[in-house]
Amino acid sequence: MTKAIQNRIDAINDMLPMVNQSNDLATTMAESTHASYVILTKPIEVKNQFVYIYEDKTYYGYGFDKRYNVNKTDGFGSVDQLKYDLSIIKRAFNKLIKNQ
Numbered sequence: 001m002t003k004a005i006q007n008r009i010d011a012i013n014d015m016l017p018m019v020n021q022s023n024d025l026a027t028t029m030a031e032s033t034h035a036s037y038v039i040l041t042k043p044i045e046v047k048n049q050f051v052y053i054y055e056d057k058t059y060y061g062y063g064f065d066k067r068y069n070v071n072k073t074d075g076f077g078s079v080d081q082l083k084y085d086l087s088i089i090k091r092a093f094n095k096l097i098k099n100q
Contacts, residue, residue: 001046001070005079008086009051013043015093022100026092028062036062038092051082053089062088 019026019040027035039056046052051068055061068082075081 001049001051005051005070005083005086006046008083008090009044009046012040012086012089012093015090015097016040016043018097019093022096024096024099026089026096028088028092030062030088034060036060038062038089040089044086053085064089 026038028038029035037056037058037060039058039061041054041056044051044053049069049071051070052066053064053068054066055064064085065077065081068077068079068085070079070082072078073080
């Protein structure tokens with residue numbers, strides 16, 4: 001796993017307690033015409049080459065993959081998809097924290 005991905009995961013995990021204590025929910029407009037919620041139930045975990053994102057499965061949730069393989073280069077659950085999903089989470093969390 002690259003240092004950039006690990007730094008992004010660490011930043012998201014550091015923001016998670018502040019986001020969970022907020023009265024509002026983090027939202028994103030990525031790939032949609034209406035807002036989707038970004039609700040993580042626990043910190044992102046890294047186990048060997050796999051990265052696990054645990055989210056609340058609500059109707060209006062974004063719908064992240066649960067497991068990503070950083071050795072896989074394209075398709076669902078790949079490192080490219082992981083980078084994109086981490087950027088969505090980080091932008092939504094930053095926006096929520098900034099607007100508090």
